Amino acid sequence: MSQAAVETRDLTRRFGTLVAVRQLTLRIEPGEVFGLLGPNGSGKTTTIRMLCGLLEPTTGSALVAGIDVAVAPEQVKQRIGYMSQKFGLYEDLTVAENLDFYGGIYGLPQAARAARSSEVIAFLELDRRLDELGSQLSGGWKQRLALGCALLHRPVVLFLDEPTAGVDPAARRNFWRAISELATQGTTVIVTTHYMDEAERCGRLAMLSGGHLIALGTPGEVAAQVGGRTLEDAFIILQERDER
Amino acid sequence: MMSRFWPMFRKEFVQMRRDRLTLGIMIGIPVVQLLLFGYAIQTDVRNLATVVLDQSRTPESRDVIAAFQNTGNFRIVAHVDDRPALDRAIARGDAQAGIIVPYDYPRRLGRGTTATLQVIVDAGDPLASQAAISAAAGVAQVRNLAILSHATGRASVPVEVRVRPRYNPGLRSPNYIVPGLVGVILTITMVLITAMAIVRERERGTLEQLIVTPITKTELMLGKIAPYVGVGLIQMTAVLALGRFVFDVPLTGNVLLLYTIALIFVVASLALGLFISTLVRTQQQAMQVSFFFVLPNILLSGFMFPRQAMPEVFQWMGLLLPLTHFLKVLRGILLKGVGLEALWQEVLVLAGFAALMIVLSVRRFRKTLD
Structure with missing residues (x-):
């Protein structure tokens, strides 16, 4: 079997007495668009943060691009891209300055940085926004810039935590077009979302509830496992079950 | 790296x-x-507001009051007529110092006994009062020196200390x-x-x-x-x-x-x-x-x-x-x-x-x- 993009075994994270993620075991193949679905507090963000080395797992293990996140988080960081829920770039820097900064931070040599930067700018159509400050951008453009900064170093695995929250439908569609494009180029994309139409676009999904995995498979399979005709039914059933 | x-x-x-x-x-x-x-x-406090109670009202008393004023540490703001008025002025904060020249000041000076002046200083602020206190002592010393050397007939003082403030002479x-x-x-x-x-x-x-x-x-x-x-x-x-x-x-x-x-x-x-x-x-x-x-x-x-x-x-x-x-x-x-x-x-x-x-x-x- 070839090396998985992400492989977790009994991955668990506690915050005090709260178990945010409970014994999660997953295997995600290279080039997959993999969705993490679940209501608020189901453990999606905690899972992503552990996989990115932002939170230490309490128990269990996770390999990202073949590297154990608990052992060598810094080596993992060179191979992944990450977009947090909240816009995490500098609002007092321009689009070009943000890109240049992250290019530098990811250690791209000067010449390669400029070339790669232009590629990313063309790919995300950022060319006319280069001199705008982060604070002047709309939600959709902020999200594209964030994606751009996360792509500069050609990550093997891309983690997107609710990337399209608060973004208009047209911008969302464009964003997903870019995601699909990246996946066909071989990048593994792991995305959390609340939107059903986005979940449908994922190759496979993991549905989380109360910190543990309750369904895994293609969108159709997941819907059936949770007991709904559609994914949306499944999600609502799940949320109601959670609220009880 | x-x-x-x-x-x-x-x-x-x-x-x-x-x-x-x-x-x-x-x-x-x-x-x-x-x-x-x-x-x-400014840590060097000068021109302390001063009230004067001159009970003798003689040329000698006016002379010594002028000596206080000339030190630059005392700025005479008022003359009062009795001790309660002087105390009140200091208590109210109108003045930070008071000088009292008693009735018998010129008489004792002339007789060769010790003539006593009283200087009252508001020492609530130690930094401000310190300069005035040493200036007051200086006034007495200068007068004593002049009178004693006149009496002994010496043209110069026996001992002199010369202080040189280095690095910040002023x-x-x-x-x-x-x-x-x-x-x-x-x-x-x-x-x-x-x-x-x-x-x-x-x-x-x-x-x-x-x-x-x-x-x-x-x-x-x-x-x-x-x-x-x-x-x-x-x-x-x-x-x-x-x-x-x-x-x-x-x-x-x-x-x-x-x-x-x-x-x-x-x-x-x-x-x-x-x-x-x-x-x-x-x-x-x-x-x-x-x-x-x-x-x-x-x-x-x-x-x-x-x-x-x-x-x-x-x-x-x-x-x-x-x-x-x-x-x-x-x-x-x-x-x-x-x-x-x-x-x-x-x-x-x-x-x-x-x-x-x-x-x-x-x-x-x-x-x-x-």
Whole structure:
């Protein structure tokens, strides 16, 4: 079997007495668009943060691009891209300055940085926004810039935590077009979302509830496992079950 | 190693330049503070408001009152007719001193017995009253000397002590205050700026994005403080230039040496701010902790109050503050013109402090969100 993009075994994270993620075991193949679905507090963000080395797992293990996140988080960081829920770039820097900064931070040599930067700018159509400050951008453009900064170093695995929250439908569609494009180029994309139409676009999904995995498979399979005709039914059933 | 320092440095520099308000404050504060402190703080108290109760009203009494006035320490604001009126004037604060010349002053003076004058001083403020007290004693001494030498027929006094106040012969307050102010201003602004540095990124949500990159903790820390070293040296230049041209404070020693040591001090202060930044969670906490640190600096470093007068425990505590050592450097170079041979210990302490703070900050900082 070839090396998985992400492989977790009994991955668990506690915050005090709260178990945010409970014994999660997953295997995600290279080039997959993999969705993490679940209501608020189901453990999606905690899972992503552990996989990115932002939170230490309490128990269990996770390999990202073949590297154990608990052992060598810094080596993992060179191979992944990450977009947090909240816009995490500098609002007092321009689009070009943000890109240049992250290019530098990811250690791209000067010449390669400029070339790669232009590629990313063309790919995300950022060319006319280069001199705008982060604070002047709309939600959709902020999200594209964030994606751009996360792509500069050609990550093997891309983690997107609710990337399209608060973004208009047209911008969302464009964003997903870019995601699909990246996946066909071989990048593994792991995305959390609340939107059903986005979940449908994922190759496979993991549905989380109360910190543990309750369904895994293609969108159709997941819907059936949770007991709904559609994914949306499944999600609502799940949320109601959670609220009880 | 350290290849990501420059991108971090450039980013901080651009952000600093774009934040006009903060930048303006950083340059404006030293100028305003210098003018305030330089003009306002005068430790040599003169012209104490004085009321006089002259019970004898004779040429002799008027003569001695004039002698008090001529010292420059007493400024006669009123004559009163009885003791209660004099006490009231001091109690109300209309005057800080009172001179009482009794009825029998000229008679006792003429008879060769001791003529007693009474000087009452409001010693509520010890600093203000001290000068007046010694001036009053001086008035008596000068008169005694004149009368006794006249009586003994000696043309010269038997013993004379000549005091030479070195390094600040005019005993001017600005010469003492302005060099100290360089250190105080650098401490306040440098510590505060970097104390906010990391928590600001945490609060804005930019830290999360930054720590999923492979940047090392050392690169992050050094890149954060480096642009402000320049700001610190500009501040120092502004204060020194104003001190020189507005307050005539001398620049006696080697200015290049001063800047070199100042560089170490600035790094030490920035690193301390950085350390504070790793201890707190919000910008408000950072501000509070910084002010909590700044106050002992002003009180214990010897900026305004002489360290020699402090109980030993506090002298030791003062030695823990980088400012205490930097003040020795500032005054040593600016007023005495001494060089590294007299200051190497201070330089070592400052460098050690800077290194310790950087190491502590790097160790305390975690590239995780826990």
